Amino acid sequence: MAQFMALDAAIANTVRDGDFVALEGFTHLIPHAAAHEIIRQGRQELTLCRMTPDMVYDQLIGMGCARKLIFSYAGNPGVGLLLRFRDAIENQWPRPLEIEEHSHAAMANAYEAGAAGLPCAVFRGYRGAELADVNTNIKSITCPFTGENLAAVPAINADVAVIHGQRANKAGDVMIEGIIGVQKEAVLGAKRAVITVEEIVDEFADISPNAVVLPNWTIDAIAVVPGGAHPSYAHGYYSRDNAFYKDWDRISRDRQLFIAWMDEHVLKSSPQAFRVHGAGGK
Amino acid sequence: MAQFMALDAAIANTVRDGDFVALEGFTHLIPHAAAHEIIRQGRQELTLCRMTPDMVYDQLIGMGCARKLIFSYAGNPGVGLLLRFRDAIENQWPRPLEIEEHSHAAMANAYEAGAAGLPCAVFRGYRGAELADVNTNIKSITCPFTGENLAAVPAINADVAVIHGQRANKAGDVMIEGIIGVQKEAVLGAKRAVITVEEIVDEFADISPNAVVLPNWTIDAIAVVPGGAHPSYAHGYYSRDNAFYKDWDRISRDRQLFIAWMDEHVLKSSPQAFRVHGAGGK
């Protein structure tokens, strides 16, 4: 049952060294504040999972928190490559990073299967794609009716799912809307779930009956962190800080510059910093 | 691309003798008006598919339109058995009815697989259930990662999906909300789709970005039929006519009474009749 708590307590209570952690968000609602808190708390040996690891995963990897990355697109979208990730892969800096690489379709299906309690996802995929040759977690299965050969990948069931949502009600149910990605699946497939939100409201008034709402009994900890997705965005609250994503290319290009930036903006900062980030938005 | 047309034209243009037809709706938004039009147009030899065939399928079966029924629960919920369906199964009246029977989980997954373009659905089901012994379309598949034995059923891809929605916009996109059942999956999995709606609006103002909207290019024909779901209901428009569902037990109990009722309320009636039904609601 969801407990409201401060971000540092929420992370301390749910994310452990060595955990399989999915901080999800598909461009939208990326849990930057929560990721920074994980870095501040010095979590180590994490297996990180995300379809679209971007800046925040670059930071986790560059700070040495991750042992392994499961992913399908590791770039800074519209800007270029993910330079701390590259440095880890190409030069093992600051430490070697094991990877398990999939296509988006595979990971989306794997999260879906995780939420659905299935051991694997079955889909039509990877035909002619060389990833199937380098990733032993890509197998196949035969349709018992048509004989068609389909791809199969293991379901994703994280130890902890970390997402950012727009708002919680007082009962601790959380609503997300807009580009919803695979967040619902990440939460429902995980053992534990931590959600940061922009605000708490008395109740969700006048929302669609089919709005994406995670009931309080599917969540472990909720932390109110206004602006907690910045420089990503929160639909209805603030816009994506595209200029900052572009600037990340400069900051992350140099190890020393990266370390200095992280020191100032993350290690010496606090969960409250995101109130400022948030106010910098729309 | 969706064309707006009168209900009789919509049915005449899309539903043919011998078709595999899914008139879907899970208690809510059941397309009664469209079903009545199918009966009026004398369609024959249909394979009817629905998770919860209720009154309207009782009518189609009792009028001899159906050759086969694919289903998972054939009852008048909260009232009792489906008496025309029973008469067809037990006494072949007015004609024999072939059945393919599943569980809800199997059909929900099969509709999902149909929308997803897969040949079959894979799920954890039918364990210890005798349906697997009498339905040859229930097979199994082995997870290549865990060795777990999972159930598989063929995907549902109807020739025509028929559903009722709350409203279309002028571009021909259709929105449904409330208990949404498997309607989206039925439409996306079908070759053709006919949708009756309560009304046309200029545009969907202020709806959630994640509202269930079927884009116009997924639909063939839209007919405006206010009250078209009665005695089922349309969330936001009118309530379920539970008294009528109870009365159906009486009407359907006797072949002659059933025939007389259908003659008066369906065969000698017109698509416009539902305006009256609709007005009788909330």
Add this chain to the structure above:
Amino acid sequence: MTTVTLNEIMTVTAARALKNSDVCFVGIGLPSEACNLARLTHAPEITLIYESGTIGTKPNVLPLSIGDGELCETAVTTVSVPEMFRYWLQGGRVTVGFLSAAQLDKFGNINTTVIGDYHRPKTRLPGGGGAPEIATSCGEIFITVKHSRRAFVEKLDFVTSIGHGDGPGHRQRLGITTKGPTRLVTDLCVMQPDPETCEFQVTSLHAGITRQQVIEATGWDLKFASEVSETPTPSNAELDALRQLKQRTQEAHATA
């Protein structure tokens, strides 16, 4: 307060089996009545799920169908039916499935499909609906059925959904990891499976009911637990809540 009926004892007793922390997949009819009574009395925070996709619903009157509008209007959220069966039921999120039955046997296997032969039935019943996977995916299963020799049979005409199968180990052999039926509440008694044999045995009798009455209403060789208590009596508050719920429901469904 008028005399308490056996049906009322059945519903109140079934309701008492549910906890505030339960996530309950609700079958229509007797289960729906019991689950909503629990919510209106001792378990206000219970999460009720109907297979129509409504999660955390709080209807003011009992729904006639599993998809009445009020279920959606009062729900925390309403999801599609594929999502309901995949993420919520199969996903292992449901602690209790609450079922009824046309026929059941001493192992809590259930038939709601046919009376007679499947291919040439004497009576064609509605079928399983959600039951086959409710019976295997929920943490445990409660069953509530009115006692009669027609319903409580030695051998089912058809196994719609599994209880304890043919006894100890059957569920496990099928790869099922959940408990199965743990409680059966009728209008005469409460039964629970013997931990050794998995066979339902009477653990409490409703007020005024004799062992002989239950034996006569049961189609199998009925066992009694070593200690058989009297089913606790419904409280006035429970009876009030139940009667008001049924009164509201009757009025609501009498007209369109």
Add this chain to the structure above:
Amino acid sequence: MTTVTLNEIMTVTAARALKNSDVCFVGIGLPSEACNLARLTHAPEITLIYESGTIGTKPNVLPLSIGDGELCETAVTTVSVPEMFRYWLQGGRVTVGFLSAAQLDKFGNINTTVIGDYHRPKTRLPGGGGAPEIATSCGEIFITVKHSRRAFVEKLDFVTSIGHGDGPGHRQRLGITTKGPTRLVTDLCVMQPDPETCEFQVTSLHAGITRQQVIEATGWDLKFASEVSETPTPSNAELDALRQLKQRTQEAHATA
């Protein structure tokens, strides 16, 4: 109107390949520019889909990422990413997939994964994202890439997504029923696959571009169609629309 650049010809030519009735799965970068230009000019009814889940989106500026807020705000509907990949892409609802590439070969196979060995890469690229299944599930594939010997290679370092594989019949042997790459637009020319060999050959040259220039910018033994035309010149209306779009985009992304 200033001089038309080759990049502008490339974008306008790529845009012209799209029809009003297309449902187009849009890759980020050059494809996004071409697809939105088509929508703002000759194909106002085109349905643009981004893998973030936005269907029928009409952004006023080009998104930087595939999930910028405006994509959702202007969409007909926004679905979850599993639904996007299952119902819309795998469901066969998409007529055209529009991709770019870091490397491609003469059969339209694409690499966006690594330069060098996969396990010890010289340059680790972002990876396939949606491309492996876009390449097989969409009715046909358009590709737009800037011409260079680094990009147009004889042999890919890694096959991220299949084009025509190793030539005729390869897709069919893999059970793929869609057409694969049918058009490649660069900043020098337009290429289409030879119906016999499936090998991309030049079918039109942009204004002022010689065969030799294209040959020099191509890493494989380049073929020309029997008739090579000049790529039709962008109209003023197209150039206006493109330049305004890029101007609006630049201003929008310069600040938060």
